[in-house]
Amino acid sequence: MRARGYMADGALRLAAKILILAWACACPGAWAQAAPDKEHRVKAVFLFNFAQFVQWPDSAFAGPEEPLVVGILGTDPFDAYMDEVVRGEKANKRPIIVKRCRKIEEAKACHVLFVSNSEMPRVETILAALKSRPVLTVGESEILYRHGGMVSFVTEGGRIRLKINLEAVQGSSLTVSSKLLRLADVTAPPRD
Amino acid sequence: MAFENMRLRQRLMAIMLMTSASVLLLTCAGFFAYEFLTFRHSMHRQLSTIAAIVADNSTAVLAFKDRGAAREILFALKAEPHITEAALYDEEGHLFTTFPDGNGAEGAASVPLLPAADGFRFDESHLSGFQPVIQNGKRLGTLYVQSDLKAVSERFRLYGAVAGLVAGVAFLLAYLLSRALQRQISMPIMALAETARMVSQRRDYSVRARRIGDGELGMLTDSFNQMLNRVQEQLSRMELLNQITRAIGERLDLFSVYQVMVGALEDNLPVDFACVCRYEASAGKLTVTSVGGKSIALASDLGMQPHASVEVEGNSLEKCVQGSMIYEADVAETKLPFAEGLVARGLRTVVLSPLIAEGSVFGVLIAARRPVDGFSGLDREFLRQLSDHAALAAHQAHLYGALQQAYEDLRRSQRAVMEQERLRALGQMASGIAHDINNAISPAALYTDSILERETNLSRKSREQLQTIAHAIEDVAATVGRMREFSRKRESARALVPVQANRCLQQVIELTRARWYDTPQQRGMVIKVKTELEANLPPVMGIEGEMREALTNLFLNAFDAMPEGGTLTLRTRTVADQVHVEVSDTGSGMDEETRLRCLEPFYSTKGERGTGLGLAMVYGVAERHGAELVIESEPGKGTTMRLVFPMAKEALVETPAPPPPQPPSSLRILVVDDDPMVAKVLKETISADGHAVTTANGGQSGIDAFISALRSNAPFAVVLTDLGMPYVDGRQVAKAIKDASPGTPVILLTGWGQSLLEDGEMPANVDRLLSKPPKMADLRQALAACFPQHAR
Numbered sequence: 008m009r010a011r012g013y014m015a016d017g018a019l020r021l022a023a024k025i026l027i028l029a030w031a032c033a034c035p036g037a038w039a040q041a042a043p044d045k046e047h048r049v050k051a052v053f054l055f056n057f058a059q060f061v062q063w064p065d066s067a068f069a070g071p072e073e074p075l076v077v078g079i080l081g082t083d084p085f086d087a088y089m090d091e092v093v094r095g096e097k098a099n100k101r102p103i104i105v106k107r108c109r110k111i112e113e114a115k116a117c118h119v120l121f122v123s124n125s126e127m128p129r130v131e132t133i134l135a136a137l138k139s140r141p142v143l144t145v146g147e148s149e150i151l152y153r154h155g156g157m158v159s160f161v162t163e164g165g166r167i168r169l170k171i172n173l174e175a176v177q178g179s180s181l182t183v184s185s186k187l188l189r190l191a192d193v194t195a196p197p198r199d
Numbered sequence: 200m201a202f203e204n205m206r207l208r209q210r211l212m213a214i215m216l217m218t219s220a221s222v223l224l225l226t227c228a229g230f231f232a233y234e235f236l237t238f239r240h241s242m243h244r245q246l247s248t249i250a251a252i253v254a255d256n257s258t259a260v261l262a263f264k265d266r267g268a269a270r271e272i273l274f275a276l277k278a279e280p281h282i283t284e285a286a287l288y289d290e291e292g293h294l295f296t297t298f299p300d301g302n303g304a305e306g307a308a309s310v311p312l313l314p315a316a317d318g319f320r321f322d323e324s325h326l327s328g329f330q331p332v333i334q335n336g337k338r339l340g341t342l343y344v345q346s347d348l349k350a351v352s353e354r355f356r357l358y359g360a361v362a363g364l365v366a367g368v369a370f371l372l373a374y375l376l377s378r379a380l381q382r383q384i385s386m387p388i389m390a391l392a393e394t395a396r397m398v399s400q401r402r403d404y405s406v407r408a409r410r411i412g413d414g415e416l417g418m419l420t421d422s423f424n425q426m427l428n429r430v431q432e433q434l435s436r437m438e439l440l441n442q443i444t445r446a447i448g449e450r451l452d453l454f455s456v457y458q459v460m461v462g463a464l465e466d467n468l469p470v471d472f473a474c475v476c477r478y479e480a481s482a483g484k485l486t487v488t489s490v491g492g493k494s495i496a497l498a499s500d501l502g503m504q505p506h507a508s509v510e511v512e513g514n515s516l517e518k519c520v521q522g523s524m525i526y527e528a529d530v531a532e533t534k535l536p537f538a539e540g541l542v543a544r545g546l547r548t549v550v551l552s553p554l555i556a557e558g559s560v561f562g563v564l565i566a567a568r569r570p571v572d573g574f575s576g577l578d579r580e581f582l583r584q585l586s587d588h589a590a591l592a593a594h595q596a597h598l599y600g601a602l603q604q605a606y607e608d609l610r611r612s613q614r615a616v617m618e619q620e621r622l623r624a625l626g627q628m629a630s631g632i633a634h635d636i637n638n639a640i641s642p643a644a645l646y647t648d649s650i651l652e653r654e655t656n657l658s659r660k661s662r663e664q665l666q667t668i669a670h671a672i673e674d675v676a677a678t679v680g681r682m683r684e685f686s687r688k689r690e691s692a693r694a695l696v697p698v699q700a701n702r703c704l705q706q707v708i709e710l711t712r713a714r715w716y717d718t719p720q721q722r723g724m725v726i727k728v729k730t731e732l733e734a735n736l737p738p739v740m741g742i743e744g745e746m747r748e749a750l751t752n753l754f755l756n757a758f759d760a761m762p763e764g765g766t767l768t769l770r771t772r773t774v775a776d777q778v779h780v781e782v783s784d785t786g787s788g789m790d791e792e793t794r795l796r797c798l799e800p801f802y803s804t805k806g807e808r809g810t811g812l813g814l815a816m817v818y819g820v821a822e823r824h825g826a827e828l829v830i831e832s833e834p835g836k837g838t839t840m841r842l843v844f845p846m847a848k849e850a851l852v853e854t855p856a857p858p859p860p861q862p863p864s865s866l867r868i869l870v871v872d873d874d875p876m877v878a879k880v881l882k883e884t885i886s887a888d889g890h891a892v893t894t895a896n897g898g899q900s901g902i903d904a905f906i907s908a909l910r911s912n913a914p915f916a917v918v919l920t921d922l923g924m925p926y927v928d929g930r931q932v933a934k935a936i937k938d939a940s941p942g943t944p945v946i947l948l949t950g951w952g953q954s955l956l957e958d959g960e961m962p963a964n965v966d967r968l969l970s971k972p973p974k975m976a977d978l979r980q981a982l983a984a985c986f987p988q989h990a991r
Contacts, residue, residue, distance in 0.1 A: 059262060060258075
């Protein structure tokens, strides 16, 4: 019963998302702001997926019911799509919320933090501020990765691949699922 | 070969192998059935497990859309060769990647384009299903896996091979084991069978099966051997019974039947004590008849020696004499006088088996042994059968004895009849001869008498010679008289008169001189006759002639007993009021049997020479005289025959003979005799007394003469007629005379003595009876008696 209920639930949401997606595609003009390019749509889903494959220490949350926060620092490349992706979803029974941050201080309360390319100039500051905090830092710039960002999206031949800086991850109190690790490129970033 | 006809060993092996094979088959079948049922389930589970693992591993690739990694994951399924197809669908249900070709959306045609419901299902040749891919409770896609069912058949092929191998090895092992183990069962049975075959073929009951082990087969062997023991024992008993039966069957007298039986029992059964008792229902007791040779001492101790009696009553033997066998397993427990004796001699077990013939018990077989309960059932059965056989044999012996006795009696009476017939013929002949001799010597006797009486001037020598002639004539008459005695019936009541035994003996010595003096001398042997006679021996009451006859017989026997010569002693003496007259010889003597039987008529040791009547006659004479005949004899030493007479009550008074009565003189006398010589002598001698004598030479002429004289008024005063005459005999003459003149006395003269006259009575119509040769004195006495009035 449980299984069927779960499956029925899953199928319903799946159908709803397909409907939304189809509608968004059919009326690009109306949802122009909420419809980023395909690449960022995938990346948004990936960001959400990190919540599934990374484990945070309990101290990262104020309570068992506290939401998992996906933060975006800097310019948001996902528009409203990110919100769509996480709506209704849960990670380890925690609701997932999206938080758009301007200041580094705000970013400290996030669990997954997408550091936008716009923040590259102060990347060192950001990373230093977040160092040894249970925040999975994700970016799409080689710079971030080189400075100690944990996960980096790399686009190769139209496919988005992941690079994970194991040293950085191990330095924090996060645990990354081996399932995720086997997909990712775990070569350590070159030292400057 | 039908199973029933197989040899035991093969059969046992077949049974064991068939058992093993069926157990193996059943086990395999059960295993296969179980595997078939469980293998699908386990395959289902296995595939689910594989799918779950792959799905779990596929979460990230679906989440991050990494087809390459997805392909790698699916390719790991190659390790499981039965998985034919696999596919991953993304969250939206689009085909993400496939196995084994690794294509994406337009992959293998056989892969479903869209995922169906989760779960695994079997179809004809495949097991396939969908497994959700879920990470942290979030469904990320679906895994499709399909497996062919070759695993089942492969598995079964493998199982078949293993089962076949195991079954083969097990069967081989079973064969080897059964080969080894069947010997445990078959060997003792084969040994038994072999023994049984030997027993039945060779009839050798002494062989024994070898015992192998202690189980039922060991027990079977024991039982078989015990059975053989029993058979052997029974056979030996049968043989013994047979032997005894044959032995007693050959015996025809009861005593030896019993003796053989008890002897055989002692030696062969064996028993410690065996005896046979005769049972007399009337006396109510058992009489011991036979005791086994080894039991004699014991029997005397027990008071059961031969001829001893055992009371039936009080000894609880009633049951036995009623025909039931008695078995006392422990005689100590029976409080019987009979049993006490047995216990005291250490005999604890006794069997009393009745001997039964024609439905009645006539004897009891007693067997005893020392140990308590010493007779097995077999022994008792043996004794019972032996008793039956012995009873039969004894009965037959008894019947045979009776038959023998009857035959002996018959033979004896036949002999007696023949002897009587012979004697009768002899007697008749003797009678005839006596008649003729008496007639012949009658003239001599009469003339001698007459001359001696009348001629007074005879010289002394002539007178002596005449007297010798007279004696000789008397002897001839006596001899003829004795000869007549053979056939003569005994006068029943001859009066006993006082007789001088000494005188009798002297006479006998003289009479038998020829036998003891003349004949032996011719043969060169000597018989001495000694007399030891008591002077003044009192007389005994008797008949002189018979006494003389008896003594003569004793003499003759004594002579016959001394064929080589010897001494004959005659002895007389007075012992108290008895007179003993003994005749002793120094001859061969008699053994016990002869002594006991010598008085029987026709018993003779002299063969053809003897009649077997001599001593019988002596015995008869002794009886009539109230005398006892004592026989003392010892073989080789001689025999003494003693006649013990009672002394005469009145002493013999030698009264001088009264003067002979004088008959009247001048009587007219008719003498009738067919012998002219006799008639002439009678006429002359009677005439000499002064009588007028007329003679007639035949019966009829005598009658005629008498009648005519009667008619002519000159009748005869007395008629003297011979008895034996042709045509008309003395009796007819006497009758005719009495008819004509009843008052005329008739004197009958007979040369036959009195044998032809019935019972010694005076024949009818006869007044006086005289025997030939007549003596003058007798004639005168007879005439005087006829005329008593003149005698006075």
